[in-house]
Amino acid sequence: MAPLKTLAAAALLGFAGAASAQITLTLSSWVPQTHLLTKMQLDWCMEVSKAVAGRIQCNMLPKPVAPAPATFDAVRDGLVDVAFSVHGYTPGRFVMTKLAEVPFLGDSAIASSVAYQRVYERHLAKFDEHKGMKVITVFTHGPGQIFNNKRPVRSLADLDGIKFRIGTGILPEVGKAIGANMTLKPAPQSYELLSSGVVDGVWLPDESIVGFRLEKLVKYRTSLPGGLYNTSFAMVMNPATWAKIPKADQAIIEKHSGEWAARFIGKYWDDYDTRSRAAQQVAGIESITADAAFVADFKAKTAPVEAALIKEVEDKGLKNAAAVIKELRAEIAKLQ
Secondary structure (H helix, E strand, O other): OOOHHHHHHHHHHOOOOOOOOOEEEEEEOOOOOOOHHHHHHHHHHHHHHHHOOOOEEEEEOOOOOOOHHHHHHHHHOOOOOEEEEEHHHOOOOOOHHHHHHOOOOOOOHHHHHHHHHHHHHHHHHHHOOOOOOEEEEEEEOOOEEEEEOOOOOOOHHHHOOOEEEEOOOOHHHHHHHHOOEEEEOOHHHHHHHHHOOOOOEEEEEHHHHHHOOOOOOOOEEEEOOOOOOOOEEEEEEOHHHHHHOOHHHHHHHHHOOHHHHHHHHHHHHHHHHHHHHHHHHHHOOEEEEOOHHHHHHHHHHHHHHHHHHHHHHHHOOOOOHHHHHHHHHHHHHHHO
16 A cells, blocks of 8 residues: 555546546644544545545545544544544534444454444434534544553453553443443553553553554453444545535435445454464564353343433433344344
8 A cells, every 4th residue: 555645635636537626635643644534534535535526626634624523623624625534522512323333343443433324324313313414424543452561361350450542432331330440531541551550551452552552561351242332433524615516416425425435444443453463463462352151241241231322312312222233233243
């Protein structure tokens, strides 16, 4: 893959045969410029640019216009045209999206993202939690795993005495249910937290170990079939920007949105997860797969978390939320 600066330069200069760009989309990313999410977002925009024969061009800003929790508002308010963020970084604002974060959903980001997009369109979009933004797609990362530098984690009891950095969304409830010692911080702070000894471990997808340069800071990895958790994301566009795009090009963008974009992003994550696992092996990180007893114990303790989430989303107006989660899992199973 070409370096990000080269890609950005190509995007700005335009493709051969394009006389001039009618519209330049500004993109912002709150993870490092080398992170897969930054590359993915630019590559998605470049796919759109190619599809519209260069009438739309892409400008990845060198620095984020806002921190992760303020990114959705930055898009809504027109500070940037296109960006992505994590729903859980603004607690209480997005409720329906937490359905895509429950444990044991699946082992593939492609499957989880495409299934999530389908269920979002069928059941969740009507609640307009992204008011003031045009949703390009919703997606998840690969399955979250347990990493630490103190001891192998082969049971819930092994979590005792290990302090973890975790994310938001449904994760705090999961952590409480299993008795984990947690600190809630954004994922880009993981290196600082681990290297300074503030935490002993992280709950992250495999990709993030290399993506945030953590391979020398952790010694043990424990994977649960279907994942410890997922994180719900959305990539969104400013609606005024969308309105400026000619209808014919809007139709082409729509073809590169929704399920197409979810699959495009999911493939990025699956590929990077695979590369990271290989790098972890080279770095000497010991990998443990949770056995049946560990999984059963984890499921038993976190079942009330899923039940509480079902009640929460039903109170917000989604009827038969348990059936929606079942539908999500069934869609993922078909796609894996």
